[in-house]
Amino acid sequence: xxxxxxxxxxxxxxxxxxxxxxxxxxxxxxxxxxxxxxxxxxxxxxxxxxxxxxxxxxxxxxxxxxxxxxxxxxxxxxxxxxxxxxxxxxxxxxxxxxxxxxxxxxxxxxxxxxxxxxxxxxxxxxxxxxxxxxxxxxxxxxxxxxxxxxxxxxxxxxxxxxxxxxxxxxxxxxxxxxxxxxxxxxxxxxxxxxxxxxxxxxxxxxxxxxxxxxxxxxxxxxxxxxxxxxxxxxxxxxxxxxxxxxxxxxxxxxxxxxxxxxxxxxxxxxxxxxxxxxxxxxxxxxxxxxxxxxxxxxxxxxxxxxxxxxxx
Numbered sequence: 212x213x214x215x216x217x218x219x220x221x222x223x224x225x226x227x228x229x230x231x232x233x234x235x236x237x238x239x240x241x242x243x244x245x246x247x248x249x250x251x252x253x254x255x256x257x258x259x260x261x262x263x264x265x266x267x268x269x270x271x272x273x274x275x276x277x278x279x280x281x282x283x284x285x286x287x288x289x290x291x292x293x294x295x296x297x298x299x300x301x302x303x304x305x306x307x308x309x310x311x312x313x314x315x316x317x318x319x320x321x322x323x324x325x326x327x328x329x330x331x332x333x334x335x336x337x338x339x340x341x342x343x344x345x346x347x348x349x350x351x352x353x354x355x356x357x358x359x360x361x362x363x364x365x366x367x368x369x370x371x372x373x374x375x376x377x378x379x380x381x382x383x384x385x386x387x388x389x390x391x392x393x394x395x396x397x398x399x400x401x402x403x404x405x406x407x408x409x410x411x412x413x414x415x416x417x418x419x420x421x422x423x424x425x426x427x428x429x430x431x432x433x434x435x436x437x438x439x440x441x442x443x444x445x446x447x448x449x450x451x452x453x454x455x456x457x458x459x460x461x462x463x464x465x466x467x468x469x470x471x472x473x474x475x476x477x478x479x480x481x482x483x484x485x486x487x488x489x490x491x492x493x494x495x496x497x498x499x500x501x502x503x504x505x506x507x508x509x510x511x512x513x514x515x516x517x518x519x520x521x522x523x
Contacts, residue, residue, distance in 0.1 A: 310507060317503055321466045322403065325429055330396050332429075392424035399430050402437065411441045432462030436471050448478040469495060469504040476508065489517055 402417030418434040418441075425431055439454030455475035458467055465471075476491035492508040496519065499505050512519050 310503065310510070313503060318470060322433060325433055325466060326396065326399065328429065333395065393420055395421065395425050395428060395430065398424075399434065402434065406437055406441065411445060415441050429465070432458055432465030433467055435462065436465070436467035439471065439474060443474060443478055446481075448481050451475075451478045452482075469499040469502045472498070473504040473508055477511070489515075493519070 398417055398420050402414045402421065405411075405414035405417065415438060418437050421428070421434040422431050422438075435454060435458045439451045439458065442448070442451035442454055452475055455471040455478070458465060458471035459475070462468065472491060472495040476488045476495065479485075479488035479491060489512065492512055495508045496505045509519050
């Protein structure tokens, strides 16, 4: 480009000289041969300058066209990158939704398995109790209660001459009735149905019955977890955290323990306790790294821009 400028400047100088020469008045004598040659050379220089100008104009047009094409390509590239980012964002949201759905299905499956195990255990216990009762009945001798001294059937004399009360068949009066525990499986199933139907008050009472009458059963841990879920759905995060703590401390081996720790971390984040929530999610990843709940914890931390590291 600099060479073109220098050459153009030289041509302009030559053209100016030629114009000066041509504008000078011709001598009185005849035009010599040297002047004719000079005029010819000047004309050639003018032609070259015109061709050079035309070439430069053409090249400038080409460069301008290439610059416009580059700008258009950059615009298209930016649009393609934006579209790709939107697509990746939509796929990420869809994958997160699918993961939540799978987690819910896994939770329901675990509940069904736990319920089945509880039913089998209760059935085995019932069979054993029946066998024990049958053995006791076979081992007891058949005796007839003697009549009382006062002629009243089934009555007995106690020291002091008084007669103890007897029933209509000669036996002792039955003790006052006591509150019987509701069936575990039926109560738990009804509680889960009411929970899924958003009847949270009814479901909470039924889960409390499971905890009250069967505190050592495997389903008691599940009932405690669902009490936390009810509080979480009602945005009562402090009660939810307490319920999840009860699962983690009272039922550490429960299949609901990973879910309880995940939900506890989320509840802490909802109450603006960011550090405690992050620490809880990291502990979940460390304790249960292969669970769906750990995958959800990693996704949550990544979305917050928090580095996923093992809890210390």
